Amino acid sequence: MKYLRLPAVVALTALSLFSCSDEPKETPLTIGNLELSETKPSPGDSLKIAYTSKDSLAPEAFYVYTVASSAYPVDLNLVKDGERYTEAIKIPDSADGLIFNFKVGEKYEANDEKGYSVNLYDNEGELLPESESSVTYYKATRGADYGIKYDREDAAALLKENWSKHPDNLTYLYVISIGDKTFADSIYDAKLASLSAKEDLAEDDYSDLITIYNVKKDKAALDSITPIIVAKYPQGDQAQRAYYQKIYEAKSLEDKEAIAAEFEAAGGVASNYGNYMYSALAQAELAEGNIDKFKEAAEKMSAASNKASLYNNVAWNMAEKGENLELAEELSKTSLELVDEQKSDKPNYYTTKQFEQSLASTKAMYSDTYGFILFQQGKIKEAIAAQEVAVADRATADVTERYLQFLTADEQYDKVVEKATEYIKDGKGTAATKDYLKTAYAATDQEEDFESYLSGLEKIAHDKALAELKKEMLDEEAPSFSLKNLKGEEIALADLKGKTVVLDFWATWCGPCKISFPGMQKAVTKYADNDQVEFLFIDTWESTSGEAREKGVTDFITSNEYTFNVLMDTPKEEGSREYDVVSAYEVDGIPTKFVVGPDGKIKFKAVGFDGNTDGLVEELDMMIALAAGQ
Structure with missing residues (x-):
């Protein structure tokens, strides 16, 4: 095919997003590799988008529309048009901001980590009051999952500056407190005074009180309002949370049964925390060998996903012990049926494609349980059929x-x-x-x-x-830190410059962390005589504090005979679940490992563990060698 060289003006017109017949309200808006048909889009508008991928792979994409501090994702069905991918959407009437996410291969392309975010405007071209805050909050709290880096101090400053536009949204204060805790506390105090002055509180008011008392760590105040919430709104979320907490803390099975009976007598029907309450009761009944009562409690769970998870976990535990295999098979099979029941019940925090993928992953995981149980019963061909479903999904x-x-x-x-x-x-x-x-x-x-x-x-x-x-490979400056280890020695990252340092963020409650530790011990042993490589295991996000935390960590390491150099991350304040070093490294989930090169820069970041101990050691070998320039 021949291509004709066009005059410059014509060429530019050909590269624009739409023809004159489309009659956009304004000139197109370009953000990195994304072009939109409107500079100042409004809720209800039809918006055309075009994305240019620099990769040969077709991107997977979705957009998120924000409504205050809430976010709702929607699939984008991109169509290839030359070198670009296009789609048209109708902006929901309730939206006040948009964020577009593009995944190319296994990674998100996020406009050099700035993200593809769009504020929305009214019909007069004025910025919607909550648009900046809404988009900022999303980028600061969820953006990291999609390749966006947003400095939380900057986010806190913007949310504080715009506070007068949304003075009742306490959710934003979580981010604001990072930059200005004094300001956030003053808002909490003002809200508390306002609620105290009201004669009759609505359920949402009690939710705000719970938020405030939790922030202030005022357990006495929380305890004082719980009976009122339970009495006034027995079917509400806060009442169910209270009943779940009571069942969780109850020591005897009789006490747990009495709490559930009290919930039902008050007219409570399980939803949200009520499902967790009945799950806890069901497991307590099973522990006492009460199979019928276990099933009875499980049947009172309203969410198929919660029930399926309970049945799968119980079935797996039975299979691991080789006990009650017939019951395990029944529960496991039911868990798979319950997954299929969920297909028409998509939560609003998933796109359709994400939900389908989530169900496929869940079904694969539960099929692994089912196959394991069938194999133990000698039903080999049935086990193979189940396992073929399990291996089909990553x-x-x-x-x-x-x-x-x-x-x-x-x-x-x-x-x-x-x-x-x-x-x-x-x-x-x-x-x-x-x-x-x-x-x-x-x-x-x-x-x-x-x-x-x-x-x-x-x-x-x-x-x-x-x-x-x-x-x-990365080349990012590693945040400096100085932490004490379990021997009371001060370990500073700066003192290790010139060496390759492996940082492993973990906690005693973290299952994947603990599963990865035999592999990490192999690696530590392998490099024990190499004075150019250091392993530091940073304990963080623990639910206990002070001496209890240190004892729990020490007992865990000692009982498992690990030879780890464990450092204790420092909480930002007394009793806080926010810790200094894990926050500095912007860790969103554990286990997360970093490999810091001899130049003091982060070369690799690895999140999670895939269960392959030998593979973990080999991967660390390669990372350490590459980080050292070998």
Whole structure:
């Protein structure tokens, strides 16, 4: 095909988003790789968008419309148009801000971390009163999930500046308090005085009181209003929260049953915290062997998702112990049926595609439980069928390992070779995976010797992982810190400059953190004699404080015989769940690991753990080598 060179003016027109016939209200707005049909869009407008991807992969995208401090995501169904991807949306009438999120491959492209955010205007072109605050709050609290970095001090300053536009939205004060705690406290005090002056409080008023008393850590005040809330609004969220807390704290099963009976006598019907209340009661009944009462309590849970989670967890625990396998099978099968029931009940915090993916991931996880139970009962072919659902959705190494175990037991050796080869190439090659491959390899007609074959697969996996890590390398200044370890020694990051430092943020309550620790111990042992590599395990976000916290951490490390150098992150204030160093490193979930190079800069950040202990050690080896410039 021939291309004609157009005059400059014509070329620019061709590159604009829309033709004259579209008659936009104003000139198009360009933000990074995104172009919008309106400079000052308004609620109710039809808005056309065009996104230019610099990657060959088609982007996945959704937009979020904000309504004050709430946010509602909606899928974007982009259509390729030359080098761009286009879509048209109608801005909801209730919206006061928009944020567009584009995922290219496995990462979000967020306009050099600034995000693609759009304020909304009224029909006169005036900025909507809450638009700036609404968009800012979203970027500051949720933006990190989508590649957006927003300084919380800056967010706090803007929200404070705009406070007069939304003086009743206490949610914003959470961010404002980061920059100006005195101002936030003055608002809380004023709100408290206003509520105290009212003769009759509505349920929302009590919700505000609970927020304020929690901020002030005034347990006595909280305790004083709880009976009033329960009496006035027995079916409300706050009453159900109170009943759940009472059941959680009750020591005996009889007390728990009495609390549930009191809730029902007051006309309470489970929703939100009521579901957690009945889940706690059901588990207490099961612990006493009361199967019928367990089922009775579970049936009072109104949310299929909560009930399915309860059944799956109980079934898995039974399967791990090899106990009550018939009941475990029944509960596990029911959990899968309950997942299917949820398909028409999308929560408003998911887009349609996100919800479908969430259900698929949940079904895969529950199918792993079901397959495990069936296998233990000798129902091997049924177990394989269930496990095929489990491995279909981004399966972790332990899930694929079980699949190979089932196939091996069924002597499907050709398939074991096929699947194990695939998993090892993808970096999911555990020791057991390699053992299953070795068994299947010997049972099939293969020309190459096994060790050479395995070595080739491992090299493919290594080279692939190394290439990916090189693309993910960072070069960001590591926030400095000085913390005490469990021996009372002061450890400063600055004193370790010139070494490669691995930071692991964790807590004693964090399941994935603890599951990853055997692998981390292998790594610590491997580098024990290397004076150029340091591992620091930063304990943070604990629910206890002071001596109780330190004792709990020490007991955990000692009882597991870990040789970790554990540092104790410092809370921002007495009893706070916000900690200094974890906040400085902008950690949103744990476990999170950072590898800091000898130059004092962050080279890698890794969140979570995929269950592959050997893979964890190998990944750390590569990160440490790359960070040191090897």
